Amino acid sequence: MALAIETKGLTKDYRSPLKEPGLWGGVKSLFDRKYKDTRAVDGVSFSIEEGELVGFLGANGAGKTTTLKMLSGLLTPTAGTATALGHVPWKREPSFQRTISLVMGQRSQLWWEIPAYETFKLNQAIYGLSDADFRRHLDELVELLELGEHLAVPVKKLSLGQRMRCELAAALLHRPRLLLLDEPTIGLDVVMQKNVREFIKAYNKRSGATIMLTSHNMTDVVELCKRVIVIEKGRLLYDGALDRLVERYADHKILRARFTTDVEPDDLKSLGSVVKYEDRTVTLEVPRAKMAASAAALLGSYPVADLNVEEVAIDDIVRRLFTHAA
Amino acid sequence: MNTYWVAYQIALQETLQRRSTLIMDRLGGFAVVVSLYAFWTALIGDKATFLGYTRGEMLTYVLALNVLRSFVFTGRGWQLVGEISSGKISSYLIRPLHYYGYALALDMAQKTVHVAASIVEVTLLALLVQGELFLPSDPATWLLFGAAVLLSSLIFFFLEFMISSLAFWTSESGGPLFCFELFLQFAAGAFFPLDVLPLALRRILEMTPFPYMVFFPVRIFLEKVPPAEALSLIGMQALWLAAVFTAAMMVWKRGVSSYSAEGG
Numbered sequence: 250m251a252l253a254i255e256t257k258g259l260t261k262d263y264r265s266p267l268k269e270p271g272l273w274g275g276v277k278s279l280f281d282r283k284y285k286d287t288r289a290v291d292g293v294s295f296s297i298e299e300g301e302l303v304g305f306l307g308a309n310g311a312g313k314t315t316t317l318k319m320l321s322g323l324l325t326p327t328a329g330t331a332t333a334l335g336h337v338p339w340k341r342e343p344s345f346q347r348t349i350s351l352v353m354g355q356r357s358q359l360w361w362e363i364p365a366y367e368t369f370k371l372n373q374a375i376y377g378l379s380d381a382d383f384r385r386h387l388d389e390l391v392e393l394l395e396l397g398e399h400l401a402v403p404v405k406k407l408s409l410g411q412r413m414r415c416e417l418a419a420a421l422l423h424r425p426r427l428l429l430l431d432e433p434t435i436g437l438d439v440v441m442q443k444n445v446r447e448f449i450k451a452y453n454k455r456s457g458a459t460i461m462l463t464s465h466n467m468t469d470v471v472e473l474c475k476r477v478i479v480i481e482k483g484r485l486l487y488d489g490a491l492d493r494l495v496e497r498y499a500d501h502k503i504l505r506a507r508f509t510t511d512v513e514p515d516d517l518k519s520l521g522s523v524v525k526y527e528d529r530t531v532t533l534e535v536p537r538a539k540m541a542a543s544a545a546a547l548l549g550s551y552p553v554a555d556l557n558v559e560e561v562a563i564d565d566i567v568r569r570l571f572t573h574a575a
Numbered sequence: 576m577n578t579y580w581v582a583y584q585i586a587l588q589e590t591l592q593r594r595s596t597l598i599m600d601r602l603g604g605f606a607v608v609v610s611l612y613a614f615w616t617a618l619i620g621d622k623a624t625f626l627g628y629t630r631g632e633m634l635t636y637v638l639a640l641n642v643l644r645s646f647v648f649t650g651r652g653w654q655l656v657g658e659i660s661s662g663k664i665s666s667y668l669i670r671p672l673h674y675y676g677y678a679l680a681l682d683m684a685q686k687t688v689h690v691a692a693s694i695v696e697v698t699l700l701a702l703l704v705q706g707e708l709f710l711p712s713d714p715a716t717w718l719l720f721g722a723a724v725l726l727s728s729l730i731f732f733f734l735e736f737m738i739s740s741l742a743f744w745t746s747e748s749g750g751p752l753f754c755f756e757l758f759l760q761f762a763a764g765a766f767f768p769l770d771v772l773p774l775a776l777r778r779i780l781e782m783t784p785f786p787y788m789v790f791f792p793v794r795i796f797l798e799k800v801p802p803a804e805a806l807s808l809i810g811m812q813a814l815w816l817a818a819v820f821t822a823a824m825m826v827w828k829r830g831v832s833s834y835s836a837e838g839g
Contacts, residue, residue, distance in 0.1 A: 321669050325835040339835060343671035351669050358666040360585060362592045367585045374581040375672050403592070 253427055253459035254297040254320060258329035261290040261315050261483075289315040291483035292329065299426075302453045302460045304474030304491070306567055312483040313463040314353075317429045320461070321351040334427055347376055350425035354432035357412070358419055359404045365415035366400045369422055376423035383422070390418040393448050410441035417445070421452065428452070430462035434469055446472055467567060479567070498569070499561040502540055504533040509552040520546055578672065579680040586684035601692050608641040608700070611766070626770050632797050635709040636768055638697045639793050644765060645689035647728045647788055650735035651678040652752050659742035659834070668831065675736060675827065682732055711798055719805045723792035726812035730784050730819050731759075737823035743830030764790030784815040 267283040290312040297303055307313045318324040319331060322338035322345065331338060336345035359368045373383045391397060394414040399407060407415065417433070433449065434442040446469055453460050464470055470477060470491070477494060479487040487494060504521060507530045514526035520543040521535035535543045540558065547553060590597060615633050619625045625633060655678060658664045667674050701708055711717060738755050760766055762785035769777050769790045780786055787808070795805045 318665075323665050323668055323835065325832070341668070346669060346671040349669070351665075353665075356663065356666060358663075360589060362589045363585065367588065371578070371581050371585055372670075374578040375670050377577075 251299050252296050252332075253299040253301070254295075254331070254333050254461070256296070256316075256320075256329065256331040257294045259290055259293045259316065259319060259326055259331050260288070260328040261312070261319060261324060262327045263287045263289050263315075288483050290319070290326070290480075293480060293483070293485050294329075295478055295485065295488050297459060297461065299459050300453070300457045301476065302450075302474055303462075304470040304477040305461055305463045305480075306470065306477055307463075307480040307486075311480045313480065314431055316480070317351060317431055317461065317463065320427075321349060321429050322346070323351070347423060348425055349427040349429070350420040350423070351429045352416060352420045352431065352433060354413070354430075354435035357404075357416060359412065359415060361403075361405050363403055364401050365396075365404055365407075365419065368404075368415075368419050369400075372419055372422050378423060386422050386424060387418070390421060393451060394418055395444070410437050413437060413441070413445065414448075417448065424456060424458075426456075426458050428458050428460045430460065432464055433462060434464060434466050442466065442468070449473060470567070495560065495566055498566045501534045501536050501561065503559040503561060504535045504540065504543060504547070505557050505559070506531055506533075506547055506551070506553050507555040509554045512551055517547075579676050582677050582680040583684045586681040587687060590685050590688045597688065597692070600689070601696070604641060604644055604693070605696055607644075608637060608696070611637045611640065612700070626768070628768065628770075628797075629709070631707045631709045633768075634704055634707055635797060636793055638700055638708065639796055640765055640789070641697050641700075642690060642693045643724065643727070643789050643792065645693035646686050646724055647731050647763075648756075648760070648765070649682065649685050649689055650732050650739075651682045651685075652735040652739040652756075653749075654678070654681075655736065655739040656742045656749055656752060659739075659830075660746055664834070668834075675733075675823070678736065679732060686728065709797055711796060713798070715802060716796065716798055719802065719809065720792060720796045723795050723805075723809055723812060726809065726816055727788040727792055730812065730816050731788055733816070733819040733823040734759075734784065737819070737826045740823070740826045740830045743834050759785060759788070762786070763788040764793070768793070784819060787812045787815055 264284050264286050267285050269277060289310075293312070293316060305313050305316070315324065319326050320333050320338055322333075322341045325339045334345065334348055336342055338345065338349075359365050360371075369383075369387060372378075373380075378386070391400070394417060396411075396414060396418060399411045399415060404412060404415065413433070413436075421428070430449070434445050437445060449460065449462070450473055452458065462469070462473065474491060476489065477487070477491050478485065479494075487497070501521075503524075509529075511529060512526075512531070514523050514531060517523055517526075517531055517533065521533035521539065524532040524534055526532075533543070544556065544558065547556065612634065615625075615637060619630050619633060623629065628636065655664075658667075664674070667677065711720075735752070735755070738752050741751055762780050762783065764786060769780060769786055772780070791800075791808045791812075794800050795808065800808065
């Protein structure tokens with residue numbers, strides 16, 4: 250299979266002016282401005298095959314959006330190389346731009362005062378779609394995203410969820426072969442999040458497009474992505490199957506026990522770390538190797554009514570990865 | 576080309592959609608014209624000519640200003656500044672599109688609506704002052720005037736585009752744009768004919784593109800310049816346009832690459 254994206258040592262520094270606090274600091278910075286370089290992305294290398302749907306994870310400020318901006322051609326890297334669909338993105342060649350799309354959950358390309366349909370017409374012209382293709386693509390998107398009556402309403406009158414769906418439609422009208430999604434479900438309610446997720450999955454299947462998405466919503470990632478790339482402070486931390494992330498980073502399991510009488514939670518510390526104790530139920534994090542011994546000790550010395558052992562949830566692992574990183 | 580035609584049509588709809596903004600804009604412009612009109616009427620008084628202008632010519636100058644303001648001084652500068660500072664510009668930069676062509680299409684749409692409105696306003700005012708206006712009888716004058724106004728508006732567009740592009744480097748580029756617009760109105764002759772100014776100052780201004788944006792086109796309309804001179808003024812406009820366009824594209828390109836370097 251051909252590669253959709255390949256980056257080698259991709260690096261991006263931002264330069265921002267430093268200002269000392271207060272009025273005097275402001276005056277000083279008028280004459281003697283000092284700058285600070287911040288490395289947002291630091292030597293990141295990965296490759297993605299055509300048709301893959303990859304989750305791109307990291308804490309706030311880890312460098313996810315910066316990477317997506319480089320891959321879409323908005324930013325020029327400080328060092329390193331990248332190719333996307335065989336092009337160097339930041340050359341901004343029209344033949345490249347016609348095959349990609351970048352959707353940022355908090356930014357809009359829609360015209361505010363008039364119905365979304367007009368923005369679609371503009372995109373038809375920009376991407377040079379024939380009337381027949383435009384109709385066909387639009388009908389499909391209207392159906393998948395349940396846009397129907399929303400197309401004729403001025404965008405400013407739409408709810409956030411309706412607007413986000415129109416935003417996706419505007420970004421996909423030209424059938425991009427590479428789709429970069431930055432927080433596509435941000436601000437949406439649970440039902441809408443689910444709809445958008447299903448849509449992304451369907452689009453990936455139907456069109457065979459390569460999709461890279463960032464999200465703080467773990468459900469998005471768990472339901473959509475088999476593979477994840479995790480970055481931390483601009484550096485690649487993990488690249489591989491989502492399942493393996495669990496094995497690698499979850500060195501413990503969860504042991505939950507309900508007692509028939511009250512127990513002093515401090516006494517349980519020797520068995521594992523106590524996460525929670527309420528309603529006579531304790532939740533313990535126990536290292537994998539110690540699990541059998543801890544369970545046996547619990548059953549032998551305490552009035553246990555019920556006991557179970559669970560794997561750590563993926564989102565907990567990722568969250569831990571981030572808090573650990575921060 | 577099709578892209579820009581569609582953008583024009585959409586922008587036309589949008590301008591009409593924002594009715595209250597449109598009405599406010601028109602009222603503001605109308606107030607300027609009415610006050611200039613009152614001002615000049617008072618100054619001229621009973622005199623036959625004033626600073627080389629007859630009463631009718633001066634009043635025509637003022638009314639022509641209303642049309643010219645609508646056609647020349649309606650750029651997309653503030654929108655560009657806003658889209659750069661908010662980062663919305665990104666959504667254009669990743670599409671196969673020339674932003675300046677797009678902005679020009681939007682600008683033309685806005686001009687269409689404003690010129691139509693200003694013609695209605697001027698007709699109303701002309702009816703009120705009854706017969707005192709100067710209307711050229713030679714069709715060639717109208718043709719020259721039309722060409723001059725088109726060039727003026729393009730000069731303004733690219734000049735404003737260039738200054739607005741400063742927003743790529745500073746978050747406070749509203750300042751330069753505001754100063755530019757104020758100075759422009761004065762230096763272009765949008766408050767008064769530049770003949771009013773001392774000769775030395777006028778000579779200096781004539782070395783800038785500003786008088787070519789309002790003062791000279793109106794003089795062509797008033798047949799204050801012979802056709803041959805009118806043609807050479809239009810030639811100068813074309814040169815200014817080429818210079819301003821080149822400069823604007825340079826600033827824009829550097830701006831975009833700095834935006835790409837600094838982060839969007």
